[in-house]
Amino acid sequence: MVPRPQSRFPFLAAGRIWLAAVLLWLCGVLPAGALHAPDGIPISPKTRVGGFGALPAGRLPLREQFGSINAPGKWGCGYEIVSGRREWKLYGPDINGVYGGANGTGGFEAVSPYLTLFEPTISDFRGNILGVITNGATQWNPARPTGYGAVPGYRPVALGNGASISLSSAWRGRWADITGYHSVGARTYDPVSGHWLSFDPAWNGLDPNGFSAFGGDPINFFDRDGRVSQNLYADQATHDQIANAFQDYVEEESWNTPGMNGPAQPGSMAYLMDYVNYFGWPADSSQELQYVGGHSSIQFGNFADNSSGFSLLNTMENTDARDYALQQWNEADWHSGWGITMKVASGFDYGVNTLDAGANMIPIVGGVKSVTETAVKAVIEDVSKSLAEDATKAITEDAAKSTVETSATTWQEYERAIQNMYGGPATFGARQYQAVVNGELVNGVADNVATIGGQSVAVEAKFVDDWAASIRNPASPIGNMPFAADAQAEVLSQAQAYSAAFDKVIYHSNSPEFIQYYSNVFKNAGIGNFQFILTK
Amino acid sequence: MQRPIPGVQQVQGREFMYIESAANETFHQLANSVSAVCPLIAIPRSGGAGEEKVRITLNNGISFMGISYKGDIEGWRSRFVELCKASGRKYGFIKEGRLCLSDGSSPLIEELKISFEP
Numbered sequence: 214m215v216p217r218p219q220s221r222f223p224f225l226a227a228g229r230i231w232l233a234a235v236l237l238w239l240c241g242v243l244p245a246g247a248l249h250a251p252d253g254i255p256i257s258p259k260t261r262v263g264g265f266g267a268l269p270a271g272r273l274p275l276r277e278q279f280g281s282i283n284a285p286g287k288w289g290c291g292y293e294i295v296s297g298r299r300e301w302k303l304y305g306p307d308i309n310g311v312y313g314g315a316n317g318t319g320g321f322e323a324v325s326p327y328l329t330l331f332e333p334t335i336s337d338f339r340g341n342i343l344g345v346i347t348n349g350a351t352q353w354n355p356a357r358p359t360g361y362g363a364v365p366g367y368r369p370v371a372l373g374n375g376a377s378i379s380l381s382s383a384w385r386g387r388w389a390d391i392t393g394y395h396s397v398g399a400r401t402y403d404p405v406s407g408h409w410l411s412f413d414p415a416w417n418g419l420d421p422n423g424f425s426a427f428g429g430d431p432i433n434f435f436d437r438d439g440r441v442s443q444n445l446y447a448d449q450a451t452h453d454q455i456a457n458a459f460q461d462y463v464e465e466e467s468w469n470t471p472g473m474n475g476p477a478q479p480g481s482m483a484y485l486m487d488y489v490n491y492f493g494w495p496a497d498s499s500q501e502l503q504y505v506g507g508h509s510s511i512q513f514g515n516f517a518d519n520s521s522g523f524s525l526l527n528t529m530e531n532t533d534a535r536d537y538a539l540q541q542w543n544e545a546d547w548h549s550g551w552g553i554t555m556k557v558a559s560g561f562d563y564g565v566n567t568l569d570a571g572a573n574m575i576p577i578v579g580g581v582k583s584v585t586e587t588a589v590k591a592v593i594e595d596v597s598k599s600l601a602e603d604a605t606k607a608i609t610e611d612a613a614k615s616t617v618e619t620s621a622t623t624w625q626e627y628e629r630a631i632q633n634m635y636g637g638p639a640t641f642g643a644r645q646y647q648a649v650v651n652g653e654l655v656n657g658v659a660d661n662v663a664t665i666g667g668q669s670v671a672v673e674a675k676f677v678d679d680w681a682a683s684i685r686n687p688a689s690p691i692g693n694m695p696f697a698a699d700a701q702a703e704v705l706s707q708a709q710a711y712s713a714a715f716d717k718v719i720y721h722s723n724s725p726e727f728i729q730y731y732s733n734v735f736k737n738a739g740i741g742n743f744q745f746i747l748t749k
Numbered sequence: 750m751q752r753p754i755p756g757v758q759q760v761q762g763r764e765f766m767y768i769e770s771a772a773n774e775t776f777h778q779l780a781n782s783v784s785a786v787c788p789l790i791a792i793p794r795s796g797g798a799g800e801e802k803v804r805i806t807l808n809n810g811i812s813f814m815g816i817s818y819k820g821d822i823e824g825w826r827s828r829f830v831e832l833c834k835a836s837g838r839k840y841g842f843i844k845e846g847r848l849c850l851s852d853g854s855s856p857l858i859e860e861l862k863i864s865f866e867p
Contacts, residue, residue: 332788345789350835352789370791377789636867639802642775643866648797649820654784656777662799664752667760669799669817713820714797716763 302378308340315340316398316437321386324378334379339435340386345379356383360431362404368393385435398438402426415440627676631721631748632661635672639663646671648713650706657710668716673707674748675731677724685727705734712740721748754863755801755815756843764822766829767805767813767848769838776800779814783832790831796820798829805848806862811839813848 308319319340323333335344335351341358344351357367362384370376372388381388384404387395394410395402401410412423419428419442428434428442436442620630632638644659661672682689684697685704691697708731711718720743722728728745735743756765770779776799783790798818805813818825833840833851841850849855 347788352787354789355791376791380789380791638867640866642777643800643802645776645780646797646799647777647780649793649795652792652794654792656781662802664802667753667758669763669801669819710797713795714799716760716819 308338315435317387318385318435318437321382332379334386336386341384342379342382342386345377352379354380354383356380358384361407361426368404397436398440400439402439407431409439413440417441624674624676624678627723628660628674631672631674634721634748635661635663646710646714648710650709650713655706655710657707657714659711659715662715665717670717670719671711671715673711673718673720675704675720675722675724675727677722677727680724680726683724683727686730704731705738708735708740708743709738712742716742718743720745723747723749752865754805754843754858755803755817757846757858760817762822763817763819764826764842765801765815765817766826766840766842767815768829768833768840769811770804770814772804772812774814776814776816779816779832782836783828786835787828787831790828791824793818793821793824793828796822796825798825802866804864804866805858806864807856808860813839813841 302321303323307315307317319336319338321334321336321340321342324345332345332347334342335346336342339360342354344353346352354369355367356369357364358369363369369381369383369389371391371393372378372381376388378388384395385397387397389395389404393403393405395404399414402408403410407426408424409426410424413420416423417428417436417440419434420426420436426442427436434442629638638644638660639662641658644662645656646659646662647654647656649655659671660674663670663672677683677685680686680689682691684691684694684700686692687697687701689697692701708718708720720728720731722745725747728747732743732745756767768779780798796819798816801815801817803815805815807813816829818829830840832838839851841848841855843849843858844855846858847855848858848861
């Protein structure tokens, strides 16, 4: 049987399709065009995941439709592909209080792993993602960001290794890719060395060698787009405003919403500080502690208790958007768990809710799967070459020693015969396993499982009708076809999963050529706990 | 001959755990629910997990699925423990002839119903 990538969210339900349509429509309002931060600095397409788009002529920005907005009217959304699934990111104002004003730094407000669930992030003053609220509970990010990156041993998991966007975006709200680097606008940043990988195309006096980062002071300076280190935190008035807003919020608002877990309780500032102290968070200063959780605060409430979002929806001037939004707001599925509105920490900026998502969609294509397949194919190609050079490589010793007869003529008969050699097939459930292969979780079902000498053993039957014509044989006439290459890669990826999940893997095959070939493939891939048995 | 109860004897590199589970729940249903219930829990760095073909039933009828994992043992353990915490399931480990459960109880194994699956 073939291990299959785990499906985490096996829906959207048909009844929710309209919801996707709404978001897509909203996003379509703000097409990807020439992107500029409000100060006129073009934003690199590479980092437009927040989406800060120019508006079509005659169209009111969604933010402005809500009124009471202190910043240029842009509210962003974007999505990324995580384990083959689209996850949405919602952006509010950046750390300088301006939408897109710091190229997304500090603006990452929430994740929507699927369109009926929104998970607000908890970020600190510098835009580091400390946690996320999901299913009413706070999940703290195990990564511990510092000014330059993260504490060794507590670096964010790379996006694409199965991590969530929130987990991998611990540092400044920017995810690390599989290289461990961060793409920050014009340049790629190495959080380990604390340097850029390339010369500053604009050059700035704080980093005169062109490679150093943040003017040597990542606490007070940040380079939002790879071209200039600036003090984005310099405005003490902004500091005070944010801190005061959060304090007020903690004191006045309903952090103790029934059902809300985690630090969202009265006195949560102390909770957060305790957390930081306990876990040795690399707090930059006492002031940093003060702002933990203070950048943005999230107002949760059940819909019946929270009318601010509803009222603001009614103020929308764009009637089409309003109708959509109200319909969505009133949809039972939508707010059955939580009505969500976001209160931006500037203290007077209520009413941004998940509906006014609208900006550019930046799909991140590729990902682990394609990388994995490429790697697997490369291994097979290498093995093919080595076999051509050394055709004398023999069948494994184990196989040679233990030929068994089954008289099976089909793969079904063969599989059953092999199962019976181990006392009959275990139940379907007992044959299920889960393993980590190349950083990704895969599910699989073994042909049989057994406990032999205290070891957990997977048993796999490989019946080959005609090796010369088999798609698993790279030298067969169809062996280099794409589907055949996939089948060959699948044999290896299955072995990797077995090897990871079980103490030992026993392969039975009626084909000595199959055994000869794949025993070498497995060995070359570093799999050591397998045994082939030639079983005719 | 009946095999030993998984977890009674230590196996190097593998840990055995018992998770409260409905009788008809499969391992994949259990394991996949981790991502749904605790989407932020990290994926273990290596190894794998599977069912141990055994169930332990308490005197009050609560049934536990026996599972084991290898590789990044701490990673797998946290994954299943977080699932249990988030979904209100009990879980436990066998120690010194007792099933030490997350609710603080630790009944003797010999007093519990052990069902081996084929």
